[in-house]
Amino acid sequence: MMMESPASAPVENSLLASPDSAIQRTKTPYVTGTSVIGLKYKDGILMVADMGGSYGSTIRYKSVQRIEKVGKHSLIGASGEISDFQEILRYLDDLVLNDNMWDDGNSLGPKDIHNYLVRVMYNRRNKFNPLWNNLILGGVKNGQKYLGTVNMIGVHYEDNHVATGFGNHLARPILRDEWREDLSFEEGVKILEKCMRVLLYRDRSAVNKLQIAKITEDDVQIYPPYALKTVWNLAAFQNPSASAPGSW
Amino acid sequence: MFRNQYDTDVTTWSPAGRLFQVEYSMEAVKQGSAAIGLRSKTHVILASVNKANSELSSHQKKIFKVDDHIGVAIAGLTADGRVLSRYMRTECINYSYTYESPLPVGRLVVQLADKAQVCTQRSWKRPYGVGLLVGGLDESGAHLYYNCPSGNYFEYQAFAIGSRSQAAKTYMEKKFESFDGSSREDLLKDALFALRETLQGEKLTSSICTIAVVGVGEPFHVLDKDTVQSLINEFELVGEEAPPAEAADEQNQGGDAQPGDQQPADQGPAPMEM
């Protein structure tokens, strides 16, 4: 959970930053995005992320896109350091451009891109210069759905549903209860919204502006941002200290 | 000894716009013992003639597995062929390390051709003396490529390189139109017939040839001797169609007399194969 609590004070770590070293590395993130969630549904993959960018505990940016298309068959979603994510997008742009330039009928699928990212993330951790992100990669190629994730030290896996950060605590239990192989698009969106609503209530870095993306065999859509309906006039919300008396 | 004043190094052009050293390296390919390749929609077959240097020695390996989905057959300098096969193996391993998927055949062939090309443009290098038939399978289907020392590469339905390969080409030119839809067995049969054409009457046996297959659901592998012999026996019974000595003087494609040609087929391996 390192990512969810960015520092306000830089951390001195002798192993990572010797005083005479001129090399710059990410020792702690600056602007971070919170959870991303992805799931498989009947026709492909759905992903959701909000658009907040936190600077420590300040929500500094409110319209950061954290889901992008990669090549013809893949979607990437990221939490963690936004600048590192945008750097990763540049790597992927180069990769996909190079792949297209062959123009030979072969193309990188989601599995290939996920593996590439795992290698990139792991190599950077080996150099003690991590890309400070948790990534989700989903896609469909040749009728094969793929959904995987990788974190900043290279730990990776595939599953029917994945989530980063707080999503792992709050969204995945919901997904484990409600996920099915043959989920329709509408059902999938409903589950994702349920997860995002829980996160919105309980994750202080979450903002109520989110984007859903879908990818199928022949279609990629990143939908325009929208807000969830929320209810804040519960008695416990209006007078939070009533049920938690203290000396102050 | 020298043919002319423009052939002493690789990078010198002749007034006619030719690079003689590069052309000589392509002669090396013609002198190696034959290798052929042919492909259907789903399979590629590579086959080669094995010539021993002497009665006392075994023959050199001319077909190499590169990866589960790619193999090569070579003609020319076997030592160069081995180096290039090793390069191709490394490239395949590196690609699948990064992407956990097989390297597309066409891309490997371009990398290989680029590597060969560099040798035609550096004064301190020499071109490779080997031609490679690269057969493989990827998501766009089965492919057969020919890579030559000049850095050129071509995709083929069927092709033959090496000494007396013209006979095999003539045979395959007559039949290639049906190859695309051929079954694995029919393709093997055509491979054996084409290979026999290069032998100039010498009897085709499993001990003087190597056959390899790659195809859908079938990783690249060299067929073992017994399998090859039983295929030969089987086809010998069915098809006596192509009289082996059909073309006796088909050889001189380049117009240059080749010393090897005058000799009986069973002797005089090309010097660069030793």
Place this chain on the structure above:
Amino acid sequence: MTIQQASFSPYDNNGGTCVAVAGADYCVIAADTRMSTGYNVLTRDYSKIRQLADKSVLASSGFQADVRALQKVLEARHLTYQHQHNKQMSCPAMAQLLSNTLYYKRFFPYYAFNVLAGLDQEGKGCVFTYDAVGSYERTGYSAQGSGSTLIMPFLDNQLKSPSPLLLPAQDAVTPLSESEAVDLVKTCFASATERDIYTGDKLEILVLNAQGIRREYMELRKD
């Protein structure tokens, strides 16, 4: 001001337990399929077992990114070996390769706890057990990973391997039959899952013998 930021750590512990038992003509190797970090279960279905050659299988737990990198290195090295020697690597050869590969990173180690099992050149079951930096030993049975402290003493008690001090040297393979060994392994995991939070979800068992390789699964507690 307190530092509220965990600074970068290149390692994680993703848990998991691996067990292998060798018999006279078979070998059983098993691992759970849970992958976790801290108190989170990341996925309930991640295989820790990798077949590296016809007759050698590796089960590894620890830091998943290192484990996967290690597996990939071994797979690539094995491909090269096959190209050069036209045969599969034997299990003892793979054991030495694994040791060298681990030791190569002695000062930035793979955080991986391995059990390599298979059949040796005589078809006898073999188990090799490692530490993270490559020291290894051929044994008749072994357990590695988060549940090893629970399982290893139990195996010692049940299998009573001959002392390595005995002369002449005694064979380390267990006297169990194949099905007894599989049952023993199942019991070990069922027990370890009760107390070790990093072990659970599902058990994957591979059995190698002269007939080839067989794979079976057993459900474990998911809490």
